[in-house]
Each structure stands twice: as C-alpha cells, then as structure tokens.
Amino acid sequence: MSTTNFSVLTDSQTVEEVVNCLTEHIPIKTQGECEQENIFEILIRAAAQKDSIENTSKVLKNVPTSKNIYYHLGKYSDLNSLESDLNAALQSRLPEGIKKGRHKIAIDFNLIPYYGQPSPSELPYIYRSQAKSGTCSFYAYATLYVIKKNQRVTLAIKAVRQQDTLVAIITYLLAIIEPLTLKIERLLLDREFFCVPVIRWLQALDIPFEMPAIIRGKHGGTRQLIRGRRSYKTTYTLNSDKHGSVTFQVWIVCTYKKGKRRAHGREFFVYAVHKVKLSLHSIHDDYRLRFGIESSYRMKNQCRIKTTVKNPTIRFIFVALAFLIINIWIYLLWRYLSTLRRTSKKAFSHLFTLKQMLEFLRQTIDCNYGLVREVHLT
Secondary structure, eight states: OEEOOOOOOOHHHHHHHHHHHHHHHOOOOOOTTOOHHHHHHHHHHHHHTTOBHHHHHHHBSSOOOHHHHHHHHTTOOOHHHHHHHHHHHHHHSOOGGGGSSEEEEEEEEEEEEOOSOOOTTTGGGEEEEEEETTEEEEEEEEEEEEEOTTOOOEEEEEEOOTTOOHHHHHHHHHHHHGGGTOEEEEEEEOGGGOSHHHHHHHHHHTOOEEEEOOOOOSSSGGGGGOOSSSOEEEEEEEEETTTEEEEEEEEEEEEEOTTGGGOOSEEEEEEEEESOOSOTTTHHHHHHGGGHHHHHHHHHHTTOOBOOOOOHHHHHHHHHHHHHHHHHHHHHHHHHSEEEETTEEEEOGGGSOHHHHHHHHHHHHHHHHOBOOOOOOO
C-alpha cells in the first residue's frame, strides 16, 4: 500500500526558494539601483555556474557591477553575526526526517588553499596544515553534517580562526544545533581531533563518539596496539605534556586486503571509542560512512563561487552559500518529489539531481535579466 502525492517543481520556484531563504536570514542594506534581491540572484547565478561575480555581472543585462556587489557584501563586517545568520539559513530548510529520531553526526574541516602574504585582517583566519595544492596555508571551515542516506545536510558551519581550539570548535558547532533538539546517536570525528582535550571533553559531555587514532611511536605509543591476527578491544592512556592524560577505549580492527589494489596481508584500523553500541567488526564499516562528507564537499565545489578576493567575510559567504544550495536541493527533493510508502518516504532523486537544480537556477536568472549578446568599443 503506497500513497502517491506527486508535486510539480518549477525552475522559478527553485530560484524563489533560495532567494527567500537568503532574504529571510542574510539582511544586506542596499541603496540606489542595487536591490538586495538583485545581489542574491547574481550570487546564485555565479554559484550555479562555478563562476566569478565579475564575469556574472558582465554576462547579465541591467545588473549591478561587481564592484557594487562587493561593496554591499563588505557591509557584513562582523563575521560572528554572519556565522549566526548563515547557520540559521542552513537549518531553515531541512527535510522532516532530520528533525526526528537519532542521527550520526560528522564534524570535519574543509580547507581551501591560501596563497600569498596575508594582511593583518586576513592573518587571524589563516589555518596551517599539511601541504596541499602547493601551500601549507588555508582558509578553514569546520562543518557539522548529518550522515543519513539521501538526506545528508550541513547543519552548522564555522570559519576557523587561529586562536580557536579544537574543543572550542566542537562546542560551538554543538551549541548551534541545540535548538533543533535532535539527538546524537554518535559523533564521527576525523583523526585531526585525536588529542587529550577533545577526548576528555567529549567524555565529560557523555557523547558517544568514534575517531581514528593517530599511530605514533616505533614500538610504543599507539603503534604497540597493532599486533596479532585478530580484532580486539582494550583501553589506552593518551599523554600530553601540556594537557595531561586521558584514558579511553580503543577498538582495533584487523582486516585482510585480499588483493584489493594489488595488495595483500593484514591491515589494522585503530579507533578511539566512547559508548558506541556497535559490534567490534562493524565499527570500521560504520566509520566509512563518514566519507559521505567528502562527497558533500565535492558537491559543494560544484556550486562555489570563484574568487580571488581574500576578504575572510566575503569568502565565508561564498562557501556557506554552496552548502546552503545543497541543503535547499535536498529539502526541495523531499518536499516535491517524494512519495509515502507504508511508514517511510521515498525520494526520486534521479528526477532532480544537483546538476538539474543548478541548471534551474541558471536558466531562470538568465531569463529574468537577459544575456549580453554584443559588446561595443566606446
């Protein structure tokens, strides 16, 4: 027995949903001929094409110049209030399924390479990490993400500053989702969070978590846990000269490569665990679900505005807009293109892919403004 309730979703509705979401939560004071809606539509069109604001303002007719747009975006000088506004926007368009039940939550860093010598205003936002894309400097954004099939949405984002500790970042992101009253089944963290302060803090909050342990030492340290031919559980005490020590459970999973990628022999995975209700042999597969966040980042890159502007506030708007578009895509999919079957819903994602949504955004805005079809030497 199934109940079918198909709806129609148009390209103009899609644009209207994104513009309304931005208008509701990101107030920008405008003046002259530059209206707030115009700014948002240009941002959306640039994101849909992975284009720059400069080029987008050139290909559309009767729109503000890129200089004018950047001037108005620059009015958002307080990054703290901008974070609050954008997080409210991210949480305003969620499928109903996210607001119910318990969820696996992932927290991760999204790093965007930074090149050059930072100015005093940029320096607090430069994050140092392992070399990637020819640099060790990055703009870093911490995100909190729901791991749920076909409903993978970003609930919170934070621009990481140099003085931010890992504990402070986790605390901020968890506080942002507190009004949603969703329950955390368990927290999946990257190995970058494997340190005494984070583990101690999560134990104090009594939040179930799992994260890979960093393998250190030649014979001692966490490397001593890799032994034998079987998976097993034990406890481990991590020591830090600065932060003291913390004792926690570790689960060691032994797998066999069996010729995968032409490799053979044993492979070990070591996880720091707290109150996780899983079997030892299923934790490795469970943690691999966290890599869904990588696909979210790849999708985000399909709709992130190109820019050479180094202003941390404007760059944060562009990154958060990409995550917001993905959230609204999933929201529209479940609102308009899903059916109720017995006690669960099924979404027909093949009818409305992210690529289709981006095409809807582009073609509607192009139609509303018109495209420049000739240029003149003046």
